[in-house]
Amino acid sequence: MQGIILAAGMGKRLKELTAGNTKCMVKVNGVTMIERALRILDRKNLSRIVIVVGYEGQKLMDYIGTLHIQTPIVFIRNEVYDKTNNIYSLALAKDYLLQEDTLLLESDLVFEEEVIDVLLEDKRETLALVDKFESWMDGTCMTLDPDGCIKDFIPGKYLKFNEKENYYKTVNIYKFSRHFSEYTYIPFLEAYSKAMGNNEYYESVIKLIAMLETREIRAKALTGQIWYEIDDIQDLDIAQTLFAESIEKKYDAIAGCYGGYWRYPKLLDFCYLVNPYYPPKKLIAEMQSDFETILTQYPSGMRVNSMLAGKYFGVPADHIVIGNGAAELIKILMEGLDGKTGFIRPTFEEYPNRHDKERTVFMDVSSMDFVYTADDIMNFFGENPVKNLVLINPDNPSGNYIKKEDVLRLLSWCKDSGTRLILDESFVDFADCQKDMEELTFINKKILDEYGDFLYVIKSISKSFGIPGARLGVLAGGNTECISAVKKQVSIWNINSFGEYYMQIAEKYHKDYVEAIQTIYQVRKVFFDGLKGISYLKPFPSQANYIMCEVTGGRKSRQLACYLLSKDIFIKDLTDKIHNGKQYIRLAVRKSEENELLLRHLKDYENASD
Numbered sequence: 001m002q003g004i005i006l007a008a009g010m011g012k013r014l015k016e017l018t019a020g021n022t023k024c025m026v027k028v029n030g031v032t033m034i035e036r037a038l039r040i041l042d043r044k045n046l047s048r049i050v051i052v053v054g055y056e057g058q059k060l061m062d063y064i065g066t067l068h069i070q071t072p073i074v075f076i077r078n079e080v081y082d083k084t085n086n087i088y089s090l091a092l093a094k095d096y097l098l099q100e101d102t103l104l105l106e107s108d109l110v111f112e113e114e115v116i117d118v119l120l121e122d123k124r125e126t127l128a129l130v131d132k133f134e135s136w137m138d139g140t141c142m143t144l145d146p147d148g149c150i151k152d153f154i155p156g157k158y159l160k161f162n163e164k165e166n167y168y169k170t171v172n173i174y175k176f177s178r179h180f181s182e183y184t185y186i187p188f189l190e191a192y193s194k195a196m197g198n199n200e201y202y203e204s205v206i207k208l209i210a211m212l213e214t215r216e217i218r219a220k221a222l223t224g225q226i227w228y229e230i231d232d233i234q235d236l237d238i239a240q241t242l243f244a245e246s247i248e249k250k251y252d253a254i255a256g257c258y259g260g261y262w263r264y265p266k267l268l269d270f271c272y273l274v275n276p277y278y279p280p281k282k283l284i285a286e287m288q289s290d291f292e293t294i295l296t297q298y299p300s301g302m303r304v305n306s307m308l309a310g311k312y313f314g315v316p317a318d319h320i321v322i323g324n325g326a327a328e329l330i331k332i333l334m335e336g337l338d339g340k341t342g343f344i345r346p347t348f349e350e351y352p353n354r355h356d357k358e359r360t361v362f363m364d365v366s367s368m369d370f371v372y373t374a375d376d377i378m379n380f381f382g383e384n385p386v387k388n389l390v391l392i393n394p395d396n397p398s399g400n401y402i403k404k405e406d407v408l409r410l411l412s413w414c415k416d417s418g419t420r421l422i423l424d425e426s427f428v429d430f431a432d433c434q435k436d437m438e439e440l441t442f443i444n445k446k447i448l449d450e451y452g453d454f455l456y457v458i459k460s461i462s463k464s465f466g467i468p469g470a471r472l473g474v475l476a477g478g479n480t481e482c483i484s485a486v487k488k489q490v491s492i493w494n495i496n497s498f499g500e501y502y503m504q505i506a507e508k509y510h511k512d513y514v515e516a517i518q519t520i521y522q523v524r525k526v527f528f529d530g531l532k533g534i535s536y537l538k539p540f541p542s543q544a545n546y547i548m549c550e551v552t553g554g555r556k557s558r559q560l561a562c563y564l565l566s567k568d569i570f571i572k573d574l575t576d577k578i579h580n581g582k583q584y585i586r587l588a589v590r591k592s593e594e595n596e597l598l599l600r601h602l603k604d605y606e607n608a609s610d
Helices: 012-018 033-042 057-065 086-092 113-121 161-166 178-196 202-211 233-242 247-255 281-289 291-296 302-313 325-335 374-383 404-417 445-454 461-465 480-489 497-532 557-565 592-609
Strands: 002-007 049-053 073-077 102-106 109-111 127-132 141-144 150-154 168-176 218-221 227-229 320-324 341-345 360-364 388-392 420-424 455-460 472-477 537-539 546-551 583-588
Touching: 002 033, 002 086, 012 233, 033 049, 033 057, 033 109, 033 113, 049 057, 049 086, 057 073, 086 178, 086 202, 102 113, 109 113, 109 168, 113 127, 113 168, 127 141, 141 218, 150 202, 168 178, 168 202, 168 227, 178 202, 227 233, 233 247, 247 557, 281 291, 281 497, 291 497, 302 320, 302 472, 302 497, 320 325, 320 480, 320 497, 325 455, 325 461, 325 472, 325 480, 360 374, 374 388, 374 404, 388 404, 404 420, 404 445, 420 445, 445 455, 445 472, 455 461, 461 472, 461 497, 472 480, 472 497, 497 537, 497 546, 497 592, 557 583, 557 592
Parallel strands: 002 049, 002 102, 049 073, 127 218, 341 360, 341 388, 388 420, 420 455
Antiparallel strands: 102 168, 109 227, 127 168, 141 150, 141 168, 320 472, 455 472, 537 546, 546 583
């Protein structure tokens, strides 16, 4: 068996990275794509590797000569690479196709060795390697029958995305038998090129052959093996993560993305804190029904959106401002505070990060096993006075919760001592206190008016309502002049039409939201009990949609996080945020079946580490 690599293209979408190099010489984590592919093929006992070069062909050949590949390499030049497509490049190699079985691949792929092994180990002679279609994929797809035979090839421009569950993406790696090349593929290739010209794709020929229903070529589906096609710099960035040199570097790279995990479709995210049981399918369907309108229309300005937020939360529009996520409002509010500000640490670091470090006072509760009360706060800040106090309730990351009546005592103390309370209640809906959610919130006109400038309430709609992509958050307060000032600091369209549309329809789905929250109460309890059964974990009681755990028994949180990432599960390593010499992680509460999967892997790690 031989290998054939098509490497004549220019890779224009990679811009300056291919200004003086062919695409396959772009590096992924310090290794060029062509070197990675050749090293893998060099271990497969091939008779030779044929490479069709074009753009910057001599530079590519010179570079490959420095790699000391043991398998004989033959180069074919495509002198008209800028006027032809890969159907012509493959036609230039047809004499080799006629001589023996062939592994055919394109040069802009990054893949692990097992991807090639999957093809070689399959006894069938002629195969197209495919993978289940995901949102990041581009280009030709196919549909298969239950036996894995190809029913249809669909070029990228004809994809019907509402049918994507039925699609398989061509990986652009094939195995051709010599017989198939000689008696089927080459004759069709020559006829197709003659009829359609040379600015076509060789996949079109495979499509024609598949439509004959001779079943000469079958699809071989991957089962989780890693590969990536690189067409632009975002592809390159994702590939750098997927093919990181170590699992530790891969973890750091994923953590540094802060989201966008649809580009990692196999990743199960236990790090970011999103309601897994809301929004309901009917709400999503309603938004989808108006998708084109929402996408192509401007959102309203702040006046209308404040009215929508006020309507939902039951306060006047002049008491509330809506933000592009709570993060936008946190930044404006924290940067505008004067005097010292108190924080309870560990905390959501976005708050202290947006405040002058010289005017920051921390109450560290790690020595208290992360359990603290309103009285603890009043005692500490009574001895360490501040002008502003930030309370996240339930706390992030510990899940510690102070009941509403105690927060009201704290609020009264703040007013008496001249301290402004900034209350983040992003997770308060998850607090299982045998009360209606409306009774738990401080976004209440009576309370806001009573405390005026001494109370500001921030709530992330993304977290509790499960819509982080809509980027919504609110800030409420009784000082309408301050709220008005914040409104003037955001852009005229600070939320997009999707966020506005959600706020417009959300109220009629309130019953679904209440049911979702009640479900989380039960799921959280089962999950917590399961975590208590892991010998090396000490879970802390939580009233939020996450559970913080101490990692004990000499185990390290980072090693555990990396182990889980190797199983496509991403968790939050907290150790660097809690400086008490112990190890900590935070686990989001997800759906029951997902929590059970995580618990199984945690149990496996327990056994593997014993």
